[in-house]
Amino acid sequence: MLGLEFPPINEILRWQDLTNSFNKISLIAVAAAIIGSLVFLLAGSKDAAVAPTGIRNLAETSVEFIEDSVIMQTMGKEGLPWTPFLLSLFIFILLCNSTGIVPIIQMPATARIAIPLFLSLLVWIVFIGTGLKHQKIRYFTNLLWPPGVPVALKPLVGLIEFFSTIIVRPLSLTVRLFANMLAGHILLVTFALLSEAMFEAKTHVPLLNIGGILPFFMLVFLTAFEVLVVFLQAYIFTILTAVYIGSSTHAEH
Amino acid sequence: MEAISHVVAAGLTGDEQKKANAAIGAGFAYGIAAIGPGIGIGYIVGKSVEAMARQPEAAGMVRTTMFLGIAFTEALALIGFVVFILIGL
Amino acid sequence: MLTAVVIQSGSAFTVHLVKSDTTVPANPTAEQTTSTDAQPISAVPISAVPISAVPISAVPISAVPISGEVVKPGPSPIAPELKEVAWGGGSFVVFAVLMRFWLFPRLKKGMDARYAGIRSDHEGAEATRSAAKAEVAGYEAQLAGVKAEAAAHIDAVRQTLETERTARLAVVNAEIAEHRNAAAAENDAARLAVQSQIESAVADVSGRAIELAVGKRPDVTLVNRVVADVMGAGATR
Numbered sequence: 001m002l003g004l005e006f007p008p009i010n011e012i013l014r015w016q017d018l019t020n021s022f023n024k025i026s027l028i029a030v031a032a033a034i035i036g037s038l039v040f041l042l043a044g045s046k047d048a049a050v051a052p053t054g055i056r057n058l059a060e061t062s063v064e065f066i067e068d069s070v071i072m073q074t075m076g077k078e079g080l081p082w083t084p085f086l087l088s089l090f091i092f093i094l095l096c097n098s099t100g101i102v103p104i105i106q107m108p109a110t111a112r113i114a115i116p117l118f119l120s121l122l123v124w125i126v127f128i129g130t131g132l133k134h135q136k137i138r139y140f141t142n143l144l145w146p147p148g149v150p151v152a153l154k155p156l157v158g159l160i161e162f163f164s165t166i167i168v169r170p171l172s173l174t175v176r177l178f179a180n181m182l183a184g185h186i187l188l189v190t191f192a193l194l195s196e197a198m199f200e201a202k203t204h205v206p207l208l209n210i211g212g213i214l215p216f217f218m219l220v221f222l223t224a225f226e227v228l229v230v231f232l233q234a235y236i237f238t239i240l241t242a243v244y245i246g247s248s249t250h251a252e253h
Numbered sequence: 254m255e256a257i258s259h260v261v262a263a264g265l266t267g268d269e270q271k272k273a274n275a276a277i278g279a280g281f282a283y284g285i286a287a288i289g290p291g292i293g294i295g296y297i298v299g300k301s302v303e304a305m306a307r308q309p310e311a312a313g314m315v316r317t318t319m320f321l322g323i324a325f326t327e328a329l330a331l332i333g334f335v336v337f338i339l340i341g342l
Numbered sequence: 343m344l345t346a347v348v349i350q351s352g353s354a355f356t357v358h359l360v361k362s363d364t365t366v367p368a369n370p371t372a373e374q375t376t377s378t379d380a381q382p383i384s385a386v387p388i389s390a391v392p393i394s395a396v397p398i399s400a401v402p403i404s405a406v407p408i409s410g411e412v413v414k415p416g417p418s419p420i421a422p423e424l425k426e427v428a429w430g431g432g433s434f435v436v437f438a439v440l441m442r443f444w445l446f447p448r449l450k451k452g453m454d455a456r457y458a459g460i461r462s463d464h465e466g467a468e469a470t471r472s473a474a475k476a477e478v479a480g481y482e483a484q485l486a487g488v489k490a491e492a493a494a495h496i497d498a499v500r501q502t503l504e505t506e507r508t509a510r511l512a513v514v515n516a517e518i519a520e521h522r523n524a525a526a527a528e529n530d531a532a533r534l535a536v537q538s539q540i541e542s543a544v545a546d547v548s549g550r551a552i553e554l555a556v557g558k559r560p561d562v563t564l565v566n567r568v569v570a571d572v573m574g575a576g577a578t579r
Contacts (some may be wrong), residue, residue, distance in 0.1 A: 009338060026429030033433035040445035048452025049459070059449055073317040083450075088441040092434050114426030119434065172328040178420075179331035182338070236324045243321065335420060 012189050013111060013182070028109035032095035036088070066090060070239050075246035082245060085126070086238050089119065093177065094234040100185055101226045108230075111181040113174065120173035123241045127169075131248030139248065173240060180233050184226045191219040279337045286333020293326040537573070545569045 017023045043059030046052075052060050066087045071079045096115055100108030110116050131139035143165055144158040198212030301319035305312045545566045553559045 021425045022429065023423075023425065025423075025426045029426075029430035030433045033437035036437055037440050037445060040441065040449060044445055044448035044452070048456055056449075060453055063446075063449065063453065069313070069317065073314065084442040084446040085438060087446065088434070088438040091441075092437055096430075109430065112423070112426055113420050114422040115430035115434075117422050118427050118431035122431070122434075172325075175331050175335055176324060176328055179334045180327075183331075183334055232320075236320055239317065239320065240324060338420060 006190070006193070012186070013107075024107065025109050025112050025114065028099050028105070028107070029096060029115060032092055032099075032109070035095055036091040039091075062091065063087060066238070070235075070242050074239060074242040075249070078249070079242065079246055082242070086242055089123075089241060090234050090238040093119070093237050094230065097181055097230040097234055100181060100188070101223050101230060106188070108181040108185055110177050110233075111185045113178045116174045116177040119177075119237070120170040123173060123244065124170040127241075127244040127248045130245050134249045143248075169244060173237065177233055177237055180229060184222075184229050187222055188219060188226065191215045191222060195219060275340050279340045282340065283333050283337035286336070287330050290326050290330035293329075294323050297322045297326060541566070541569050541573055544573070 018027065039055060040059050043056040046054075046056040048056075063083065066083055067080065070086060070090075071083060075082065093110065096109040098108075099105045100111065128139075131143065135142060144161050145154050146157070146161070149157050195212050195215040195218075198215060199209055201209060201212075203209065297319060301315050301322075304315045308315075545562070548569060549560055549562065549565045552565070
């Protein structure tokens, strides 16, 4: 038996409650909102006429990223009014994710299901609301029976479409973000624990303890990988939101 | 799978044996759930690289579509991961 | 079943071994605190702790580490906690509303203004460039006109030169021909004179020779005619 036992999942995920109704996940979410607002506040108060530098450059780059590689690729030009919503979604998720790789904090707020669930329910409401606004009540019929479906297939197609749009979409959005961040977090915890256990293990040859540096390198490498995942998950959540909203503005499928 | 659980469960009783079985099942659940999406994502990325090499001017569009495809495919593996958490831990 | 729970708080690691049993949740059967300078994890062999031998109540509660982060069963990891939903959702909604109505429009206005400025600058540069291009085209047209004019001038001058030259050449040729004719006439005259002189001389000599040979002076006209015949034959030969 090795001297390493993995802690139960609640131990690595559930942070101590600060008060009865406020824990560190909530703290991270609030901090993410404040940091995001602060960045854009500072960026907006700089001189707009000169070439952007520093924080304004950061903010403008993110705006252009959302406009060029999220909205223009999925919704086209008429989707540009959605930029503020998608931008705040992207920034918020990115900041909540990135606490998972910030030393000392090391806990992605999105590795708890609460925030992803709320965000995807919000997205769900938004895209259904958009569909109702653009297509009135025909949205639901268009949703269940895309134009051009033979009558004989209507019950089957309706069932499939109902499931894939109304149920699977928010579920998969939630699970994708939450499970990706949780998996990354568990990976990091595993290698940190392994590294620590190898450094502190009592062996006959103390030199062997240096072997603990191998999982430590793996930990560093995985942290670098998590940087990619953090960005990619925020991007994918945003782009899927854009796709869903774009698909409910038009009847075609 | 059952043989392994028998070996592991030797000397355990009742509740513990159940938990051991659950842990083993969870491992298999995630392992098997990862096969299909693994193949799928490999296929998507490979084809996307092929497309980008053939038409570098369409690389942006291909990349976006590739990420979308990966996201949809990966959801299956992630559902497996959630099941793993639910029954194993 | 024993589970080692490692909790990091600052530089100190707290390890406690807990019996994670569903019936008695989070009841420590044995605990041990290791700091960075304390004993390593494996110092307590897990199997050495007789689980059944240690009665649960035998461990004093005060032995639980001060850090207080004992394993609580907690909700299932995929069940959302209401406070997290409320705080996370609330902060996102506030952030999104702020972005929508205040922060983003402010940033976007500046960006649009700058881009419009850049675009107008571009257009100005484009206009200047096209103006310069038009100017260059005009200059080139002018240049072509001047070149054509010069070529016409050159052609005209060449034409006049040519005619002048041919005229002059004709005059000179005529002069040369005249000279040649004059010289030829002179030549002919001289030759005729020389011929007549020679003829008379030959006739004279022939008459004298015949006189000497025959003793009688031949008829002068006859001799002359014979000489003229012979010389004419020699001249034609």
